[in-house]
Amino acid sequence: xxxxxxxxxxxxxxxxxxxxxxxxxxxxxxxxxxxxxxxxxxxxxxxxxxxxxxxxxxxxxxxxxxxxxxxxxxxxxxxxxxxxxxxxxxxxxxxxxxxxxxxxxxxxxxxxxxxxxxxxxxxxxxxxxxxxxxxxxxxxxxxxxxxxxxxxxxxxxxxxxxxxxxxxxxxxxxxxxxxxxxxxxxxxxxxxxxxxxxxxxxxxxxxxxxxxxxxxxxxxxxxxxxxxxxxxxxxxxxxxxxxxxxxxxxxxxxxxxxxxxxxxxxxxxxxxxxxxxx
Amino acid sequence: xxxxxxxxxxxxxxxxxxxxxxxxxxxxxxxxxxxxxxxxxxxxxxxxxxxxxxxxxxxxxxxxxxxxxxxxxxxxxxxxxxxxxxxxxxxxxxxxxxxxxxxxxxxxxxxxxxxxxxxxxxxxxxxxxxxxxxxxxxxxxxxxxxxxxxxxxxxxxxxxxxxxxxxxxxxxxxxxxxxxxxxxxxxxxxxxxxxxxxxxxxxxxxxxxxxxxxxxxxxxxxxxxxxxxxxxxxxxxxxxxxxxxxxxxxxxxxxxxxxxxxxxxxxxxxxxxxxxxx
Numbered sequence: 283x284x285x286x287x288x289x290x291x292x293x294x295x296x297x298x299x300x301x302x303x304x305x306x307x308x309x310x311x312x313x314x315x316x317x318x319x320x321x322x323x324x325x326x327x328x329x330x331x332x333x334x335x336x337x338x339x340x341x342x343x344x345x346x347x348x349x350x351x352x353x354x355x356x357x358x359x360x361x362x363x364x365x366x367x368x369x370x371x372x373x374x375x376x377x378x379x380x381x382x383x384x385x386x387x388x389x390x391x392x393x394x395x396x397x398x399x400x401x402x403x404x405x406x407x408x409x410x411x412x413x414x415x416x417x418x419x420x421x422x423x424x425x426x427x428x429x430x431x432x433x434x435x436x437x438x439x440x441x442x443x444x445x446x447x448x449x450x451x452x453x454x455x456x457x458x459x460x461x462x463x464x465x466x467x468x469x470x471x472x473x474x475x476x477x478x479x480x481x482x483x484x485x486x487x488x489x490x491x492x493x494x495x496x497x498x499x500x501x502x503x504x505x506x507x508x509x510x511x512x513x514x515x516x517x518x519x520x521x522x523x524x525x526x527x528x529x530x531x532x533x534x535x536x537x538x539x540x541x542x543x544x545x546x547x548x549x550x551x552x553x554x555x556x557x558x559x560x
Numbered sequence: 561x562x563x564x565x566x567x568x569x570x571x572x573x574x575x576x577x578x579x580x581x582x583x584x585x586x587x588x589x590x591x592x593x594x595x596x597x598x599x600x601x602x603x604x605x606x607x608x609x610x611x612x613x614x615x616x617x618x619x620x621x622x623x624x625x626x627x628x629x630x631x632x633x634x635x636x637x638x639x640x641x642x643x644x645x646x647x648x649x650x651x652x653x654x655x656x657x658x659x660x661x662x663x664x665x666x667x668x669x670x671x672x673x674x675x676x677x678x679x680x681x682x683x684x685x686x687x688x689x690x691x692x693x694x695x696x697x698x699x700x701x702x703x704x705x706x707x708x709x710x711x712x713x714x715x716x717x718x719x720x721x722x723x724x725x726x727x728x729x730x731x732x733x734x735x736x737x738x739x740x741x742x743x744x745x746x747x748x749x750x751x752x753x754x755x756x757x758x759x760x761x762x763x764x765x766x767x768x769x770x771x772x773x774x775x776x777x778x779x780x781x782x783x784x785x786x787x788x789x790x791x792x793x794x795x796x797x798x799x800x801x802x803x804x805x806x807x808x809x810x811x812x813x814x815x816x817x818x819x820x821x822x823x824x825x826x827x828x829x830x831x832x833x834x835x836x837x838x
Contacts, residue, residue, distance in 0.1 A: 355633065355637045365626070481838060
């Protein structure tokens with residue numbers, strides 16, 4: 283056992299060097315790729331994953347049964363892993379996005395991004411941050427989120443940046459499962475009891491104003507996402523909601539009131555020890 | 561996509577038949593194995609995993625960095641998976657352990673065990689249930705828990721019950737990682753700063769009275785566990801605590817005050833819909 287216990291890092295938490303998420307990977311930005319744009323894109327996708335992961339994790343231990351508890355925990359973990367890689371990539375591509383910490387701080391860049399930014403510096407869509415509701419709410423949120431994220435990641439598999447391409451390829455496998463899980467439950471709730479259908483429709487109605495933000499002004503992406511959602515709605519016999527998109531976007535740092543408390547909870551331990559030491 | 565959406569279960573949560581944890585497995589209790597004893601053992605190990613999983617999951621999103629957040633979530637998920645299999649095995653071996661639900665209820669047996677028992681019916685050790693403390697606390701708790709669980713599961717790999725033997729074999733791989741993670745952090749905190757060492761020793765001191773319960777009256781098991789812990793203490797330069805074991809045992813349903821609130825949180829959704837329907 284002694285071998286495993288090698289090393290004598292004096293940090294209790296940060297910088298223990300157990301594992302660099304991009305260890306051994308060449309993180310040089312390839313010629314012709316705009317480093318700032320690459321970092322901005324990784325930050326958006328990373329923040330989406332990080333914040334959504336927190337909301338799914340809140341469901342852990344509150345799911346209606348063990349099977350779904352495990353499924354939700356698994357999906358939260360997939361997203362947390364994606365977040366870590368994407369935030370690392372953002373920081374390596376453009377160190378300017380990383381918040382300044384006291385000199386000599388051993389906090390890795392991806393942790394600085396996760397734990398030392400304030401709400402207005404986060405670039406996630408608001409769909410990921412709004413408060414949890416009932417089980418129908420988590421199903422609808424995950425469906426809308428996953429359908430759009432899957433379409434995005436499928437494109438990014440051919441990114442000229444090899445790091446992002448690799449992260450996207452891994453993500454496609456994970457998010458396909460998330461979308462299928464959410465789609466299966468969407469259908470189950472739609473075809474279940476009168477009450478389950480009522481709750482599903484209510485959740486869809488409540489979350490729909492946040493949907494347009496997922497595809498932004500990318501018309502091609504929007505059409506692709508719309509086609510998938512329309513298929514799910516058709517199979518389930520649910521009407522596409524007509525509510526208008528909410529103005530503004532989390533991509534610019536304009537968030538709902540729900541993000542602050544989520545971050546406070548997530549960041550409290552790391553911020554209590556900004557030097558990463560006790 | 562339509563194929564994936566087949567089926568029209570009218571349950572919104574329970575009994576959707578997505579997956580039976582022991583599907584395709586022969587759950588007949590082999591000749592010579594006492595079914596009630598087998599069920600009791602699976603219940604203890606399953607409850608340990610379930611309750612410990614909840615406490616680890618509470619750490620998700622509060623860990624000091626993304627790497628440990630992911631590690632803790634992974635370990636919580638491993639234990640949740642073990643809990644599900646062990647509770648299923650307990651119920652199949654001796655249906656008498658499953659709480660009675662209204663006739664025709666579609667709640668699977670392992671969910672009935674997780675969500676419809678009260679505190680005094682749980683058989684987990686109290687080490688798993690006590691409230692979370694700081695990061696040193698989760699490290700010490702996981703070290704004590706994993707060293708004992710690993711020794712137990714290693715033995716059960718040769719159980720005459722093939723189902724339990726298979727669950728134990730899978731568990732050994734998972735818990736080996738948990739023990740190594742906790743051991744590595746134990747050493748890191750012990751050799752870190754004065755403050756990290758002080759917190760580690762305080763956590764060890766606080767949790768030590770719960771340690772003896774993990775091995776019960778099994779002297780051979782106790783010796784094995786002691787030897788591993790003594791090695792960790794020696795490498796880390798930490799004294800074995802001298803505090804006496806707490807009287808009573810969670811194995812008899814005598815729990816601390818911490819279990820009730822944990823169960824309330826975990827069971828609220830399932831109990832709000834005991835028929836598994838909206």
